[in-house]
Amino acid sequence: MAVLTDEQSMLRDQARAWTQDKAPVSAFRKMRDSGQALGYDPATFAEMAEMGWAGVIIPEAYGGSDFGYLSLGLILEETGRTLAASPLIASALAAASAIVLGGSDAQKQAWLPKIATGELVATLAVDEGARHAPEKTALSAVTSGAGYALTGGKSFVLEGMAAGLLVVAARTSGKAGETNGITLFLVPADAAGVSRTPLELADSRGAADIAFENVAVGPDAVLGQVDKGWALLEKTLDRARAGLAAEMLGSAQQAFDLTLDYLKTRVQFSQVIGGFQALQHRAAKMFGELELARSCVEAALAAIDADAPDAAELASLAKGHAGETLFLVSNELIQMHGGIGMTDAHDAGFYLKRARAAEAAFGGRAYHRDRFARLNGF
Amino acid sequence: MADFGAEADLAGFRAEARAWLEENFPPSLKGQPNIMMAMMEGLQADGDLALWKSRMGAKGWGTPTWPAEYGGGGLTPQQARVLQEEMARLEAFNPLMAGMGISMVGPTILDYGTEEQKRRHIPPIVKGEIRWCLGYSEPNAGSDLAALQTKCEDKGNHWRINGQKIWTSGAQWSDWCGMLVRTDPTARKHDGISFIMIDMKQPGIETRPIKLIAGASPFCETFFTDAQAEKGDMLGELNNGWTVGKRLLQHERASQTGGRFATTPPPPLQEIAKRYVGVDDKGRLDDPDLRPRLAAHLMHARAHGLTLARAAAESKAGAGNAASVLKNSATAMAQTRAELTIEIMGNRGLGWDGAGFSDDEVEAVRAWLSGKAMSIYGGSAEIQNNIIAKRILGLPDMTKSD
Numbered sequence: 001m002a003v004l005t006d007e008q009s010m011l012r013d014q015a016r017a018w019t020q021d022k023a024p025v026s027a028f029r030k031m032r033d034s035g036q037a038l039g040y041d042p043a044t045f046a047e048m049a050e051m052g053w054a055g056v057i058i059p060e061a062y063g064g065s066d067f068g069y070l071s072l073g074l075i076l077e078e079t080g081r082t083l084a085a086s087p088l089i090a091s092a093l094a095a096a097s098a099i100v101l102g103g104s105d106a107q108k109q110a111w112l113p114k115i116a117t118g119e120l121v122a123t124l125a126v127d128e129g130a131r132h133a134p135e136k137t138a139l140s141a142v143t144s145g146a147g148y149a150l151t152g153g154k155s156f157v158l159e160g161m162a163a164g165l166l167v168v169a170a171r172t173s174g175k176a177g178e179t180n181g182i183t184l185f186l187v188p189a190d191a192a193g194v195s196r197t198p199l200e201l202a203d204s205r206g207a208a209d210i211a212f213e214n215v216a217v218g219p220d221a222v223l224g225q226v227d228k229g230w231a232l233l234e235k236t237l238d239r240a241r242a243g244l245a246a247e248m249l250g251s252a253q254q255a256f257d258l259t260l261d262y263l264k265t266r267v268q269f270s271q272v273i274g275g276f277q278a279l280q281h282r283a284a285k286m287f288g289e290l291e292l293a294r295s296c297v298e299a300a301l302a303a304i305d306a307d308a309p310d311a312a313e314l315a316s317l318a319k320g321h322a323g324e325t326l327f328l329v330s331n332e333l334i335q336m337h338g339g340i341g342m343t344d345a346h347d348a349g350f351y352l353k354r355a356r357a358a359e360a361a362f363g364g365r366a367y368h369r370d371r372f373a374r375l376n377g378f
Numbered sequence: 379m380a381d382f383g384a385e386a387d388l389a390g391f392r393a394e395a396r397a398w399l400e401e402n403f404p405p406s407l408k409g410q411p412n413i414m415m416a417m418m419e420g421l422q423a424d425g426d427l428a429l430w431k432s433r434m435g436a437k438g439w440g441t442p443t444w445p446a447e448y449g450g451g452g453l454t455p456q457q458a459r460v461l462q463e464e465m466a467r468l469e470a471f472n473p474l475m476a477g478m479g480i481s482m483v484g485p486t487i488l489d490y491g492t493e494e495q496k497r498r499h500i501p502p503i504v505k506g507e508i509r510w511c512l513g514y515s516e517p518n519a520g521s522d523l524a525a526l527q528t529k530c531e532d533k534g535n536h537w538r539i540n541g542q543k544i545w546t547s548g549a550q551w552s553d554w555c556g557m558l559v560r561t562d563p564t565a566r567k568h569d570g571i572s573f574i575m576i577d578m579k580q581p582g583i584e585t586r587p588i589k590l591i592a593g594a595s596p597f598c599e600t601f602f603t604d605a606q607a608e609k610g611d612m613l614g615e616l617n618n619g620w621t622v623g624k625r626l627l628q629h630e631r632a633s634q635t636g637g638r639f640a641t642t643p644p645p646p647l648q649e650i651a652k653r654y655v656g657v658d659d660k661g662r663l664d665d666p667d668l669r670p671r672l673a674a675h676l677m678h679a680r681a682h683g684l685t686l687a688r689a690a691a692e693s694k695a696g697a698g699n700a701a702s703v704l705k706n707s708a709t710a711m712a713q714t715r716a717e718l719t720i721e722i723m724g725n726r727g728l729g730w731d732g733a734g735f736s737d738d739e740v741e742a743v744r745a746w747l748s749g750k751a752m753s754i755y756g757g758s759a760e761i762q763n764n765i766i767a768k769r770i771l772g773l774p775d776m777t778k779s780d
Contacts, residue, residue: 271774274774275773275774276776277767280768280773280776281764283766284766284771285763287703287771288703288707291685291700291703292678292684295685295687296680296681299688317677321677321681369670369673369674370673373662373670373672374662376648376676377648378651378652378657378661378669
């Protein structure tokens with residue numbers, strides 16, 4: 001655990017107590033079994049927002065607490081532990097970051113206070129194919145009157161059905177694959193020409209495919225600079241990556257704790273299975289990986305708070321390493337539990353499914369190894 | 379919240395350290411950390427090296443956090459970090475690291491020694507006058523160290539020692555040895571062991587260097603035939619040597635976590651890779667399989683570095699169980715780097731000697747081979763995993779090693 005300020009310690013303790021009490025895994029199971037189409041329980045999210053969790057990275061002038069990314073990461077780690085489903089990642093982390101970083105005062109004034117109170121869910125709409133590839137943005141935005149008309153499609157938009165506001169990456173010039181010519185737009189989800197199709201995912205969270213057909217927006221919908229949106233998009237994605245990595249760290253930590261408990265209680269051959277060295281050494285390996293992952297996640301969040309020059313590299317390191325660790329631990333969670341871990345009645349499957357969905361969002365291990373190599377000049 | 383008073387004191391110390399180092403570090407030694415490796419392998423200090431060693435010894439800064447009353451630097455851990463940063467800035471190195479005195483024996487004497495033992499043994503370590511080795515492993519006591527058989531008998535006015543040690547690092551160059559011996563053959567195996575300090579310069583001790591796969595002979599077989607140790611040179615109580623010996627191993631692990639030794643970072647591996655492998659038209663390494671593996675290694679290295687920094691910030695570094703995690707991580711990282719380096723060099727990463735290869739190429743091959751020992755010595759990777767499983771994770775001990 002990083003050396004925390006008093007405020008951060010309090011925030012973490014509050015988040016831990018609240019998630020264990022109000023949003024345990026059993027609540028996630030209930031939400032899933034109820035067939036809740038949004039992929040989260042709005043009443044639970046409203047409580048989170050009431051505690052200020054949706055405004056942690058939003059400046060005080062716009063209704064937030066401006067506690068920073070390390071603080072938000074502490075909350076996300078706890079929601080990751082219990083798989084507490086909510087739009088925190090999509091709205092309070094990703095979309096809010098884009099507006100805080102790139103918004104005009106009017107845009108901030110219009111959207112951030114509503115995101116902070118939780119009355120509005122916003123989200124990033126970036127990827128268009130099966131895999132994370134922001135530079136391949138093809139959705140076109142052509143000038144139309146004083147504003148623009150957007151045509152194209154976005155896939156795997158987190159909380160796409162719940163969102164009232166979409167932060168859309170569009171191409172205003174150049175061609176897919178080029179980083180120049182990308183512009184971000186703020187598009188209300190109910191704008192004419194926007195149609196949404198819910199995706200039913202293995203992890204039971206909310207996501208949607210979204211089609212844009214000649215969606216007209218005014219010039220005030222442009223977030224940041226026309227054609228020069230790449231840097232803003234990368235900075236936004238890095239914040240999303242580091243924050244999601246914190247959630248993944250929490251999930252991995254909990255999956256490991258569950259496994260360790262099982263190793264200490266399950267008896268075979270007249271002894272607890274945790275006495276077998278073949279399992280002990282795998283447990284030791286997981287423990288080491290978790291320690292390294294925690295260092296990466298905390299360093300990335302701290303670098304973002306400090307606006308450090310290596311924040312991008314550290315965000316890829318954090319997402320990549322948390323992904324590596326969660327992949328390992330979620331598989332061992334199933335394997336070490338044996339048959340019981342394969343049953344739907346056990347929680348193990350929830351962690352495995354969430355692990356892969358989180359892995360795919362904002363770039364997986366392969367994506368971030370490649371990016372880490374690029375950022376290091378090879 | 380930052381303590382600005384302490385910060386100001388630290389800034390004052392930084393200025394003091396910088397001035398002293400600039401005044402006393404011989405410029406001829408700048409950027410030559412390889413000298414340290416040579417000293418580890420028996421090089422005798424002379425000229426500027428001897429001068430640097432005597433100055434650092436007199437100042438006590440080779441052992442910056444040891445108490446000043448025994449000649450140590452008396453610095454706080456924060457000041458010691460500042461000192462290390464200032465040394466790195468000047469490309470200086472600690473000339474007193476040769477042997478096991480500073481990293482292991484000294485800290486253990488400070489933990490368990492009597493006042494008299496501290497006064498006798500610590501100052502010569504601080505000044506680098508006495509080089510120490512360690513007598514732990516035996517031919518039949520490797521990972522199962524407590525199976526050791528070297529016998530130590532009470533002969534009234536001295537201890538008499540008979541037996542054989544192996545993998546005694548630097549025994550052929552050492553003046554003294556800290557060793558584990560069996561003092562009660564009838565007790566349970568962990569309970570009959572004591573820790574003895576013994577003068578190596580005596581007829582009852584013979585060392586035979588063992589040539590290793592990398593070509594050098596850094597380790598010895600050491601034979602004890604009616605060797606004698608003084609009565610006052612038992613560290614800790616009679617038959618309590620296992621506890622003392624384990625503490626020493628914690629100091630060893632702490633010294634192998636990759637945080638204390640290096641003062642000059644190695645050249646970035648990606649630059650070596652670009653030189654040997656080449657790049658494509660987008661500037662990417664021109665080997666699509668090697669590239670992500672190299673990236674994964676560099677990411678691990680970064681994660682390890684961040685974990686060292688975090689452990690230091692959380693003040694749980696040093697002699698603790700977390701060191702087992704860091705030792706395994708540091709070992710895996712170093713061995714992967716060595717494997718990648720020779721793979722990157724291709725045929726040139728196989729050079730053993732001679733004019734056909736550069737020094738860097740030959741060094742890469744030697745380091746690759748000698749690095750295989752890292753996951754074996756100081757408690758093998760498997761023993762570290764046992765420690766993590768048992769002491770940190772609370773899983774049952776099936777090896778009955780404690």
